[in-house]
Amino acid sequence: MSTRRTFTVKYKKRILSEVRDAVVLGDVKKILMREGLYSSHLVNWKREETMGILRTPPLGRNRQRYQRELMAEKIQELMRDIKRLKAQLKKAQLLLQLQKDVTKLSNPPVSLDLDRSRPKPRSENVIDTDDVNCPHLAEGSPAPQESCRNLF
Helix, strand or coil: CCCCCCCCHHHHHHHHHHHHHCCCCCHHHHHHHHHCCCHHHHHHHHHHHHHCCCCCCCCCCHHHHHHHHHHHHHHHHHHHHHHHHHHHHHHHHHHHHHHHHHHHHHCCCCCCCHHHHCCCCCCCCCCCCCCCCCCCCCCCCCCCCHHHHHHC
16 A cells, blocks of 8 residues: 655645746646646645645744644634624624515505405306496396397
């Protein structure tokens, strides 16, 4: 079983600078093949570099202090993010409450008495002679004449 390779910070920085300086298409591939690396190495190293992890740590006892300082910086950054996100959350909650209040004010309460608020639907089979002026309709006739059917 083979052991996993480890790369020094100096090596990572050198490779990243070579990749940044590559201008011709295919140069990055040549660098990766020459060094026996994968593109995922570059992705991870670039991420480390942007996060500030890819710095040369001091040797000896100062190394622990350096790691504590990195952690303290990261904690401070996260605390700022939490503070910013809490402020955004508070604004969003205020906007939601404002929308609820405006909705309450603009919409009057709805009556639950449905029988009085809506007119009763008419039946299609019932002929209302009051609405139609047809001389052929008498109160006792079963159906209108053919000339009056288009009125219904």
